Amino acid sequence: MSREYVDALLEAASEGVSFDGLTVEHDGEYTFRTPAVDLTELSAAELRDVAAGSPHVTNWYFWHAVAPQKADRWAFLRWVEGAPLESADEGVHERYEVLADGVTTTWGQLSITVTAGEGGRREYGLTHVADDSAAERRSYEDPLQARELARVDDDGRYRPLKTAPTLGTGWELSGLGPAALVEAVGFFYPATVTNWHREQTGRLDVTHWRETMARQSGIYQVVSTWDRGEGHEHVEWVAESCCTDSQCLKRREWQYDDGTELETPGGDGVFPCREPCSLVISAARKFTKLDAEAATTYEFELTPSEKRQLEGLVDAVAEGRVGEIREADIGEDANRYRTRFLRARRFDDEGRLCGVPTDQD
């Protein structure tokens, strides 16, 4: 087998190695220390012997020569295998024991499994968290395939928001090296690794609602006019509409402004949302116009069941349940036959509820 990690260790020894419980020094002779052994006055040949097959050495080599060195990618890969984000004196042996069978973590709807084989070589695999049957998965090895897998949901509908909880199932990406894993995760959930790392290290740059809206231009400039002075109920509505866990797996960290937190829960996601996204801004443009309309009084005659049905219809659409309602389940407010019955009974030929004109003079 390749012992390049041994060569690398000897090369690095003159500068001194101190990582994850491994200490190697060179001062004429070599010193080799791990939590289990303390060897001094070693010749180069003796150092080679103790280094060969040592988990501490392969572990050092992996984190210094194989894993991507960009700080956020490196920390993410540490997190994936349950290692402390910084070098730690203890734990390499224990980690290698569990890595032999595989360590699995969850990132949004991704299930990430890492194993360590001979020479400490890590191999990563990705699946959907809901997929537990390997037999039914299409198998891929190219991280670029993640773009295709992330494009549409299980119904074939386009996913404009990559962090929506609608990732399709039935696939696996396997045999990935550390750089390929990070690349694939970056296609499934763009920029989440780097923003997570910024948060872990206390450097997440959150841009709050008011600041984001103030810099919009062109057709989105109108959103900055949606300002209720001291009030910010409208932004609560936006967050409730678009940003809760049922709609997006990012954990919303942006608030109304630096001093005003929103009451709407930001969610429990592992990676943060640092700023209103383009979908929120697009939606807010429409919401701004809708909220600017003055309310008016209409008079309708509905039965109590019909009023309840309209409320149930709105709820079913808002919760994305329409597709689940069975064809003949007339008891459901948003059942198609029942809704057609409501339309036939209460709407006129122009689609107006109870024939009441929308624009009243």
Add this chain to the structure above:
Amino acid sequence: MPAALVIAAHGSHLNPGSSAPAFDHADRIRATGAFEEVRETFWKEEPAFREVLRTVDADEVYVVPLFISEGYFTEEVLPRELRLDGWGENSWDSDGTSATTATLSAADTGQTVQYCGPVGTHDAMSDVIVQRAKSVTGDPAVGDGFGLAVVGHGTRRNENSAKAIEFHADRIREMGRFDEVQALFMDEDPEVDDVTDHFDAPDIVVVPLFVADGYHTQEDIPEDMGLTDDYRTGYAVPESVDGHDIWYAGAVGTEPLLADVVLERAAQAGADVGAAIEQVRSRTTTDPGS
């Protein structure tokens, strides 16, 4: 010093194919190994312009806008969202089609950004339009007996939009390859609706100068030109209209050779990509060496 390439495109909340050209050209450039990393970023998709620079591991980043003309996106949105320190109206000193590059610093990452002009106004885009004509006719020698219409959105709000179309129509006319070359527009004169009025040549190749296929290139333009009454029923290539054969090419941005223009932009900004340019050209042209 390892450098990264970022391809910045519009993307879409509605059309899943909008991002395809950015991904496809990025892959062609990845295959050359000319950059340490190649990353796609979108106004309407992710990673957002706002966050893309922090996702690449390079101190120097070449940003190439996959846009057709200079204007709102290249001069206002991208510099603002990328947080380019020191960007100003004069950073490019352009007449509307002559922007090349500006060296700036990204405020949130400290990276040096070589901010390039859009692909649509680079000279090499003329070659992509010609290549598109070769692709759609299947004839590497296409020209004699053919007219070429370069079609743009055109908009009265941004005069640069029409300038880019006319720029390439003029350049291709000067090549003398086609019998006639005409710039046409969707919402200003001369209009694409009257395409056959503008040509004597029996065959007309129509190349829309758009980055991605979508509503305009797949629905509007084919119906406006009379290729079909309803885009959903499709049309032939070529399709006969008013006694002419119209070879409708679809968005020029989907032509593989566009990857070359992305590289040319980076080269103009100082990237060492000569070998990659040769490689992309030979892989994406039907008659290399012509």
